[in-house]
């Protein structure tokens with residue numbers, strides 16, 4: 001029996017459930033369930049009704065729905081190669097795309113400041129290396145376990161493909177509450193984690209590159225980059241590319257810190273200007289005057305709030321772990337951040353709003369846009385009905401369960417899904433990787449030349465006008481805006497404008513997928529389809545090394 005026949009036989013032996021995304025999400029049926037070859041695995045059967053599904057099952061479920069939608073596309077691609085059994089080949093590639101390649105658990109000891117010893121548990125999951133290196137953040141949290149990092153790594157695979165970042169997907173985590181450790185202890189834990197990954201050949205600029213996530217930032221990224229540079233990476237000129245989100249003087253990128261929020265802002269602008277879509281959900285087009293509530297006021301939540309307020313929206317609520325703040329007259333993100341900095345990283349006691357407890361209740365207050373930017377499984381089948389917002393922007397990874405998705409779709413709420421909308425961070429990380437392997441900041445070699453060309457262009461326009469109009473007193477001058485941009489052109493300008501351009505580009509791809517497959521407001525399914533179609537083609541073109 002060949003491997004492929006075995007795969008197919010195994011697939012047929014499994015009691016499978018022909019769930020169609022069409023039936024689940026109440027959209028017009030264009031393919032009958034009986035004509036679908038690809039089945040949603042039986043173990044995922046309860047996911048759409050489960051109020052607390054396993055995180056990795058949630059992601060797998062969404063992936064399998066997209067595989068069903070794309071079945072004709074897959075078979076069409078395979079038909080060009082004249083396989084004896086295209087269905088078996090399709091199933092083989094779908095199985096590869098849905099499973100996590102490997103997940104490493106490392107337990108290591110540390111000596112604490114009080115001379116006590118403690119075992120630390122950490123993980124790194126490599127979901128998919130269809131493109132290399134793989135890329136994904138590392139988080140520090142007591143919720144970290146194998147299931148969480150595998151789910152997050154899968155999201156990275158789909159996110160990278162959706163956002164056209166040419167990398168596979170990975171994620172890692174250390175199971176600690178970072179507030180319980182001193183700075184010295186955190187540095188020991190962080191460096192040891194990186195050294196362990198290096199020993200297992202699990203990281204490297206061409207293998208798997210680390211980035212920031214919950215409770216990690218430039219400080220931790222700097223420690224990790226240095227740990228690599230001082231050990232295995234010491235002879236490798238490209239070593240800095242092993243980690244992104246580093247401090248500037250270690251090869252970091254201007255603009256990376258706020259990139260996730262900046263990308264979310266660009267996506268919000270893009271979708272809010274779509275009049276047809278806004279009409280469907282009952283919002284007027286444009287960002288100006290829109291109210292929003294954000295959950296999690298960390299890197300993602302703070303920066304997206306800042307950009308949205310700058311763009312004319314009003315922040316009316318913030319939900320943090322310990323307390324929520326609500327103020328229909330508006331909360332100024334910078335003031336709240338300033339207060340939090342001076343108040344042991346807590347928003348409790350902030351004078352600019354009413355306190356709400358439990359803090360999650362803020363999410364169900366009146367607003368136009370809800371922005372969960374903390375952690376997974378926040379909007380569930382149990383609370384989705386209470387969401388008053390017309391639009392959800394998923395800053396966090398996996399904040400909405402499939403059961404909640406169903407309710408939100410029925411209620412005409414537009415969800416901009418994580419794998420599309422929060423990709424600004426990893427996109428900037430990709431730019432940082434490019435900067436590191438090229439050993440030059442963006443614009444360093446071109447700013448001077450661009451400035452000279454702009455000046456020459458203006459001179460040439462001036463001379464042509466003088467000649468054509470036969471007038472000597474014509475003067476073409478630079479506007480203040482252009483002059484400022486030319487004088488102060490920076491890497492950050494290049495990064496942020498490319499980021500916005502890329503988010504718009506992938507936004508158009510997602511909308512096109514939704515149109516092509518008649519997915520209505522189900523942009524999560526459309527974003528997964530956008531990702532899955534690209535990964536499928538990569539595997540198919542590379543050939544499957546399975547014998």
Ligand SMILES: NC(=O)C1=CN([C@@H]2O[C@H](COP(=O)(O)OP(=O)(O)OC[C@H]3O[C@@H](n4cnc5c(N)ncnc54)[C@H](OP(=O)(O)O)[C@@H]3O)[C@@H](O)[C@H]2O)C=CC1
Nearest residue numbers: 213214215296297298299300320321374395396397422425
């Ligand atoms: N950083 C990045 O580049 C990217 C991050 N993301 C995702 O965005 C989310 C947030 O990440 P990031 O901003 O980096 O993390 P941060 O650690 O900077 O911020 C997280 C914030 O959320 C708060 N928080 C945690 N749990 C809850 C809760 N249950 N209710 C309310 N608030 C809570 C934290 O409070 P406290 O400090 O008290 O714990 C903290 O203020 C994560 O899901 C992450 O995976 C996605 C793309 C990129």
Ligand SMILES: O=C(O)CCC(=O)C(=O)O
Nearest residue numbers: 136137211213425426429
């Ligand atoms: O920038 C990175 O590499 C990490 C990004 C990330 O973890 C995420 O997008 O969830």
